[in-house]
Amino acid sequence: MKAGRALWTWVAACAAGAGLVLLAAGRDWVTVTYGARAVPVSAAELAPALGPAAWAALAAVVAVLATRGLWRRIVGVAMALCGAGVIAAAVSGGRPDAGLAIAAEHAPMAAKATDVVQIAAPLVWPVLAGAGGLLLLAGGVVAALRGGRWPGMSERYDRQGPGxxxxxxxxxxxxxxxxxxxxxxxxxxxxxxxxxxxxxxxxxxxxxxxxxxx
Structure with a gap:
């Protein structure tokens, strides 16, 4: 695969990974039911690092396009760290009982009034967030190892001028x-x-x- 095509394939994969993380970060991951009252718990409460990590990864994609050499490798390492953080947050926030304490804070009276508690924690959103984090982690590693071979944005203008x-x-x-x-x-x-x-x-x-x- 040519260097230019490899670069834009990498950009598409990293953008898709960040999009998955942002999609999962805007959903409710856990719903705790106290008798007749249901209390949803959002991903922002269970895994607050998801949104900032995804936006930082998108900024890193732009930085990879704008830099070359050592700086591009450093940005790749930073993106890999963002991906690892997303995976850890998805695993921690996706546990079925992760939102129990948060739901009790939202509805303390309902939590004290009944002992019948039901927890619904669909895995689709944590799995999507983890998949996005895995793409970002892999993208960061690839940028750190092979990013030096990719063309930079300024090379297009360098080739056009006579020098x-x-x-x-x-x-x-x-x-x-x-x-x-x-x-x-x-x-x-x-x-x-x-x-x-x-x-x-x-x-x-x-x-x-x-x-x-x-």
Missing amino acids: REGAARASAGGAQTDRELWDAIDLGADPTADPEGEIPAAPRENREKGGGGR
């Missing part, structure tokens, strides 16, 4: 062409007669006169 040496040669060539054009005009040549824009040759007798005058 300093090329510009200097073009400038010198342009100056020499202008000088030849004015010399041909001084010797009686008509530069408008050539549709191709090439420098016309001066008439022979005018060149001889010009050469003789010099």
Whole structure:
């Protein structure tokens, strides 16, 4: 796989991982029922690190595109740490009894009034968050190990320009062409007669006169 294609495949995978984490971070993970009252507990309460870690990973994706060399590897390590943090938060917040204490704080009267407690903790959201964290972890490791081979954003503009040496040669060539054009005009040549824009040759007798005058 070419370096440019590998880079954009990596960007898509990391963006998908961060999207999964953000999707799971906006849902209720646990619902505790006290008799007839249901108390939902959100992911923001069970795993508050999910949202910040996902946004930090997205910022790291942009940083990888904007940096090269050692800095790109450092950003890759930071992204891997974000992914590991997401996985740990998903495992900790996805436990069935993780939201029991938080639900009791939300409804203390209901928690004291009944001993019948039901806990519903679907695993779909913690699993999605863990999968997103795994993608971010893998993306960070890949960026740290292989990111130095990927092209940078500035290389596109570097390839388009002629460079300093090329510009200097073009400038010198342009100056020499202008000088030849004015010399041909001084010797009686008509530069408008050539549709191709090439420098016309001066008439022979005018060149001889010009050469003789010099």
